Amino acid sequence: GAGVSQTPSNKVTEKGKYVELRCDPISGHTALYWYRQSLGQGPEFLIYFQGTGAADDSGLPNDRFFAVRPEGSVSTLKIQRTERGDSAVYLCASAITGFGKETQYFGPGTRLLVL
Amino acid sequence: GENVEQHPSTLSVQEGDSAVIKCTYSDSASNYFPWYKQELGKGPQLIIDIRSNVGEKKDQRIAVTLNKTAKHFSLHITETQPEDSAVYFCAADYGQNFVFGPGTRLSVLP
Numbered sequence: 001g002a003g004v005s006q007t008p009s010n011k012v013t014e015k016g017k018y019v020e021l022r023c024d025p026i027s028g029h030t031a032l033y034w035y036r037q038s039l040g041q042g043p044e045f046l047i048y049f050q051g052t053g054a055a056d057d058s059g060l061p062n063d064r065f066f067a068v069r070p071e072g073s074v075s076t077l078k079i080q081r082t083e084r085g086d087s088a089v090y091l092c093a094s095a096i097t098g099f100g101k102e103t104q105y106f107g108p109g110t111r112l113l114v115l
Numbered sequence: 116g117e118n119v120e121q122h123p124s125t126l127s128v129q130e131g132d133s134a135v136i137k138c139t140y141s142d143s144a145s146n147y148f149p150w151y152k153q154e155l156g157k158g159p160q161l162i163i164d165i166r167s168n169v170g171e172k173k174d175q176r177i178a179v180t181l182n183k184t185a186k187h188f189s190l191h192i193t194e195t196q197p198e199d200s201a202v203y204f205c206a207a208d209y210g211q212n213f214v215f216g217p218g219t220r221l222s223v224l225p
C-alpha cells in the first residue's frame with residue numbers, strides 16, 4: 001500500500017512569503033505528526049494530530065507556524081512571513097492510533113529553502 | 116523534558132565488521148525506543164524498536180539492547196554491508212511523541 005506522501009518535495013521561497021506544505025498520511029492512520037529536521041540533526045517535534053484536532057502543538061516555534069487537518073486525513077503545515085532560519089526539511093509521519101508506543105511511518109519530507 | 120544523546124556522530128567500519136551506536140535518555144518515564152535509518156534524500160525508516168519490558172531484541176543482523184536502570188540503549192549491526200551506510204537515529208518516547216538523538220553517520224567501507 002501507499003506510504004506517507006508529502007508535497008512539494010522541494011520549495012524555494014523568499015523571506016517574508018507564505019508557504020503551505022502538504023502531508024498525505026497512510027490511509028486509516030488516526031495520528032499525524034509534523035517534525036522539522038535541520039541539516040545534521042535529528043527530527044524535532046512540531047505538532048501532533050489525533051484525528052482532526054491538534055492534541056499537542058507544543059513544538060511549534062512561534063505563531064508564524066500553524067497546521068490543520070480538517071477531515072482527519074490530509075494535513076497542511078502553514079508558515080507565514082518566512083525567515084531564513086525556517087529553512088529545513090519538514091517531515092510528516094503517521095501512526096495507526098497515536099495512543100501508546102507504536103511505530104511512526106515517515107514521509108520523504110519537503111525541503112524548504114528561504115532565500 | 117526528555118533529552119536523547121547519541122554517540123558516535125560518525126562511524127566508519129570495514130564491510131563485514133560490526134557497528135555499535137549508543138544512546139542515553141533522561142526521562143525515566145520513557146519506555147519505547149525505536150531506531151530509524153535515514154538514507155540521503157529520504158525520510159527516516161524504522162529498522163527495529165524495543166520496549167522497556169524487554170532487555171534485548173534481535174532481527175537478523177540487527178539487535179538492540181536496553182538498560183533501563185542506566186537509561187541507555189544500543190544498536191548493534193553485525194556483518195555490515197555497503198547498503199547499511201546511512202544516518203541512524205535513536206529515539207525515546209516522550210508523551211505521545213518521540214525525541215530523537217542527533218544521529219550517527221555510518222559508512223561501511225568495501
